[in-house]
Amino acid sequence: MARLKLDNYVIADAPRLGPRGWLRWIWRQVTSMRVALILLLLLALASIPGSVLPQWPQDAAATRAFIDDNPFWGPFLDATGFLDVFGSAWFTAIYVLLFASLIGCIAPRALHHYRELRRPIAATPRSLARYAPVSEDSSLAVDDALAAARAELRPRPGRLGALTGYRVRLDRREGGEVALAAETGAVRELGNLVFHTALVLVLLAVAYGTLFTYRGQAIVVEGRSFTNAVVAYDTFSSGALFDPSDLDPFTLRLDSLDASFSDTGRPLHFQANVTFTEPGEDPVQTDISVNHPLESGDAKIYLQGNGYAPVITVRDSAGEIAFSGPVVFLAQDAAYTSTGVIKVPDVTTGEQLGFKATLYPSFVEGPFAVGSVHPDPANPVIEMLAYTGDLGLDAGVPQNVYRLDESQLSPVQDEDGQPVTLRLALGETVELPDGLGSVTFEELPRYGAFDLRADPSLPYLLVAAILTLAGLATSLFASRRKVWVVARSEGGTTVVTGAAYAPAHDAGVAGVLERALAAASGREPSPGVEEREQS
Amino acid sequence: MNPTDLSVAALSGATVLYAIAMVAYAIRLARVADDKVAAKAVAREAVAVGGGAQAPAVQAVLAPSAGARAAKAAGIARSTTLVGALLHAVGLAARGIDAGHVPWSNMYEYTISGSFFAVLVFLIVQRKRDIAYLGAGVTGFATVSLGLALTVLYKDVDTLPPALQSYWLVIHVSIATLVTGIFAVSFIATSLQLMRDYREQGELLVEGGPVRQAWRRWHNTLVRRYRRTRWLEAVPPAANLEALSFRLNAVGFVLWTFTVMAGAIWAEHAWGRYWGWDPKEVWSFVIWVLYAAYLHARTTQGWAGRRSAWLAIAGFTALIMNFTVVNLFFQGLHTYAGS
Numbered sequence: 001m002a003r004l005k006l007d008n009y010v011i012a013d014a015p016r017l018g019p020r021g022w023l024r025w026i027w028r029q030v031t032s033m034r035v036a037l038i039l040l041l042l043l044a045l046a047s048i049p050g051s052v053l054p055q056w057p058q059d060a061a062a063t064r065a066f067i068d069d070n071p072f073w074g075p076f077l078d079a080t081g082f083l084d085v086f087g088s089a090w091f092t093a094i095y096v097l098l099f100a101s102l103i104g105c106i107a108p109r110a111l112h113h114y115r116e117l118r119r120p121i122a123a124t125p126r127s128l129a130r131y132a133p134v135s136e137d138s139s140l141a142v143d144d145a146l147a148a149a150r151a152e153l154r155p156r157p158g159r160l161g162a163l164t165g166y167r168v169r170l171d172r173r174e175g176g177e178v179a180l181a182a183e184t185g186a187v188r189e190l191g192n193l194v195f196h197t198a199l200v201l202v203l204l205a206v207a208y209g210t211l212f213t214y215r216g217q218a219i220v221v222e223g224r225s226f227t228n229a230v231v232a233y234d235t236f237s238s239g240a241l242f243d244p245s246d247l248d249p250f251t252l253r254l255d256s257l258d259a260s261f262s263d264t265g266r267p268l269h270f271q272a273n274v275t276f277t278e279p280g281e282d283p284v285q286t287d288i289s290v291n292h293p294l295e296s297g298d299a300k301i302y303l304q305g306n307g308y309a310p311v312i313t314v315r316d317s318a319g320e321i322a323f324s325g326p327v328v329f330l331a332q333d334a335a336y337t338s339t340g341v342i343k344v345p346d347v348t349t350g351e352q353l354g355f356k357a358t359l360y361p362s363f364v365e366g367p368f369a370v371g372s373v374h375p376d377p378a379n380p381v382i383e384m385l386a387y388t389g390d391l392g393l394d395a396g397v398p399q400n401v402y403r404l405d406e407s408q409l410s411p412v413q414d415e416d417g418q419p420v421t422l423r424l425a426l427g428e429t430v431e432l433p434d435g436l437g438s439v440t441f442e443e444l445p446r447y448g449a450f451d452l453r454a455d456p457s458l459p460y461l462l463v464a465a466i467l468t469l470a471g472l473a474t475s476l477f478a479s480r481r482k483v484w485v486v487a488r489s490e491g492g493t494t495v496v497t498g499a500a501y502a503p504a505h506d507a508g509v510a511g512v513l514e515r516a517l518a519a520a521s522g523r524e525p526s527p528g529v530e531e532r533e534q535s
Numbered sequence: 536m537n538p539t540d541l542s543v544a545a546l547s548g549a550t551v552l553y554a555i556a557m558v559a560y561a562i563r564l565a566r567v568a569d570d571k572v573a574a575k576a577v578a579r580e581a582v583a584v585g586g587g588a589q590a591p592a593v594q595a596v597l598a599p600s601a602g603a604r605a606a607k608a609a610g611i612a613r614s615t616t617l618v619g620a621l622l623h624a625v626g627l628a629a630r631g632i633d634a635g636h637v638p639w640s641n642m643y644e645y646t647i648s649g650s651f652f653a654v655l656v657f658l659i660v661q662r663k664r665d666i667a668y669l670g671a672g673v674t675g676f677a678t679v680s681l682g683l684a685l686t687v688l689y690k691d692v693d694t695l696p697p698a699l700q701s702y703w704l705v706i707h708v709s710i711a712t713l714v715t716g717i718f719a720v721s722f723i724a725t726s727l728q729l730m731r732d733y734r735e736q737g738e739l740l741v742e743g744g745p746v747r748q749a750w751r752r753w754h755n756t757l758v759r760r761y762r763r764t765r766w767l768e769a770v771p772p773a774a775n776l777e778a779l780s781f782r783l784n785a786v787g788f789v790l791w792t793f794t795v796m797a798g799a800i801w802a803e804h805a806w807g808r809y810w811g812w813d814p815k816e817v818w819s820f821v822i823w824v825l826y827a828a829y830l831h832a833r834t835t836q837g838w839a840g841r842r843s844a845w846l847a848i849a850g851f852t853a854l855i856m857n858f859t860v861v862n863l864f865f866q867g868l869h870t871y872a873g874s
């Protein structure tokens with residue numbers, strides 16, 4: 001790919017006027033367009049694996065499972081970047097090259113465009129034969145005819161007129177002929193430049209955002225509060241230049257979480273009713289719902305999920321309360337069948353206790369299986385398996401709160417050696433076998449999963465996006481037309497000849513020519529001169 | 536009649552009418568092609584006899600009776616399409632009233648709205664220029680889409696899930712659906728353009744390496760095939776079709792750019808990030824890049840014409856993929872489609 005050389009675009013090489021410079025410029029233009037085109041196609045092609053294969057940033061668990069399930073392809077694809085396509089070296093290389101090409105393309109074109117705007121437009125061609133000229137007799141004198149045509153095509157009033165209207169030029173030729181050339185299309189080129197420049201701005205805004213953004217996730221149970229600090233989050237990530245002291249230490253109390261469902265269990269509405277307290281200010285009661293985040297300074301707080309956090313109390317063999325509090329359960333299906341884990345390290349005597357539990361908000365028991373029929377807590381029941389042994393909490397390795405490390409635990413069994421399934425309805429207490437203690441299902445509050453995110457680049461990104469769209473629309477919809485009207489006197493009658501040139505898709509140019517010709521002839525333009533494509 | 540039945544009945548009626556229109560448009564194409572071939576033959580004969588100047592007169596004699604048959608088919612096609620579109624609109628409106636929200640929140644609804652927009656775009660362009668030659672394709676597309684929607688994709692009305700309860704559903708998805716309609720019409724124009732292009736092209740010499748040879752054989756097969764396709768006589772030359780599909784693609788591309796941006800703003804509101812490379816977002820991006828490549832190719836030497844047309848075809852294929860495969864098989868945040 002010998003053409004793919006960035007020095008093709010160096011500004012110093014921008015066109016000198018004159019035929020050789022022009023040729024060189026056109027050649028560069030063509031070659032760089034081809035490179036841009038190939039890079040665009042590569043970009044489209046390279047994106048596709050990102051939607052087909054599991055991706056680390058989007059779904060780490062699925063990606064892990066994919067690698068485990070495919071001992072050869074998994075690690076291979078991982079090593080070659082296919083499991084993080086949009087962060088991979090090859091994807092980055094494609095878009096960096098594309099933007100290098102883009103900048104190398106815009107700069108000389110902007111310069112060229114600027115010069116072009118300051119030069120007079122080209123004179124009317126000697127012969128209009130190539131442009132299907134139309135001639136007719138005019139009732140006006142030669143000069144008046146062209147003045148009328150010129151008035152018809154003159155730049156529209158206002159500052160933008162020179163850009164959006166026609167630029168015109170009059171030439172007197174031998175034999176008393178006068179030729180009017182009119183050209184429009186500068187705004188189209190300008191739109192194109194704005195569009196391409198705005199694409200660079202979009203990229204810059206995204207890069208800026210990546211450096212300064214931060215986001216954290218926190219789960220808050222009804223009746224509890226959360227204080228904004230890095231340590232308070234369940235997960236927290238931030239850009240390289242984020243400063244943790246930027247976090248505004250507000251507190252957010254979840255007063256209640258409304259979740260409503262249809263009879264068939266479809267979610268209708270989720271809303272977190274919260275008390276929001278900025279430091280040094282009065283508490284404010286407000287709400288957060290899906291599509292309606294709460295704004296706090298630069299940051300926004302989103303309601304991203306919800307579920308149940310049953311309050312469980314565990315008493316040990318001595319009858320002492322060894323654990324009591326809400327436990328966050330994660331919903332596994334649309335009926336909010338949820339699973340959770342209770343770890344009880346602080347027993348008075350004996351071994352530690354652990355529980356793997358499933359909550360059924362609307363419990364039903366069929367002949368072969370149990371389940372939840374609706375996400376509302378119509379008949380909440382928790383089933384759990386109890387374990388005794390060592391929870392492994394002292395190993396110093398951070399543990400997943402949603403998983404029980406069973407390596408040093410053994411299930412609590414009944415006399416037949418079968419693991420015991422405990423079943424508790426709301427408010428019930430069951431005794432563990434062998435006098436290990438008891439478990440109580442006290443209450444069933446809900447929790448809200450909140451995302452806090454700040455991205456200082458958003459306003460810039462919005463501006464860049466609007467510029468992109470405006471530039472694009474201008475460059476695609478503004479017309480690029482040339483209209484010529486030549487008038488001469490033939491034996492006392494003025495004869496006007498008109499012709500026009502525009503790209504093939506621009507049928508409207510015929511109407512412009514007709515109006516200019518009609519003006520030059522001193523007649524009314526005939527209505528409906530619009531090229532009707534073949535029948 | 537309750538709104539549910541009214542909607543289904545109106546949409547079924549529209550499907551039948553579109554099917555009739557498709558047949559009528561196809562007959563019209565065949566008739567116009569017959570007339571043109573006959574007129575050419577007469578003109579050739581006239582020239583051969585030496586009376587070149589007579590040819591137009593002969594043609595004028597021939598045209599009225601022959602043209603009348605094409606005009607009759609075109610009349611039937613136009614009126615059935617129009618009535619079909621009216622019923623289609625009634626079906627959409629009844630669905631919207633029934634559901635209590637805009638009728639584009641799941642696959643069934645996108646399909647009935649997208650096909651409506653395709654017909655609407657066709658009717659609007661038709662008012663300004665005669666594009667009856669696209670009629671068979673457009674009504675065919677609408678027939679198939681509506682038929683699939685009513686039989687395979689049908690879903691009873693349901694409430695909107697919380698994530699979709701936003702005015703962005705009205706803005707973002709309506710424009711996305713409209714763009715699908717526009718690109719569908721331009722896709723049909725581009726397909727005709729390619730057929731005409733091969734018809735107008737000469738066969739290539741089969742030489743060079745194996746890849747080149749295979750490619751040239753393929754090219755020659757298409758040239759031969761579309762030379763034999765008589766109804767293509769009734770379709771304008773490739774250059775005119777390129778101009779038409781470019782105008783539609785330009786409008787479509789600007790609106791698609793808007794769709795993607797509006798989607799990003801909505802994602803920022805709903806999910807707390809404007810872009811997350813969710814499968815739907817990946818494909819929206821791929822579509823955008825492919826149509827951008829198409830726009831570049833149009834002005835690139837060696838790519839203008841046939842090759843850029845293939846890129847437009849690729850863009851529309853990606854659009855359809857995004858709507859079918861991505862909705863049905865890829866997991867992501869945009870998983871309302873099936874529900």
Ligand code: HEM
Nearest residue numbers: 032033036098101102105192196199475476827830831834
């Ligand atoms: C990020 C990559 C790029 C994207 C997304 C992009 C997109 C577009 C789009 C959508 C158009 C159509 C608008 C119009 O016709 O005015 C266009 C036109 C154009 N682009 Fe790009 N472009 C990119 C990179 C480049 C590069 C690297 C070059 C330089 C070689 C370039 C040169 C042009 C030119 C000259 C036109 C005008 C074509 C014409 O209508 O005559 N673009 N581009």
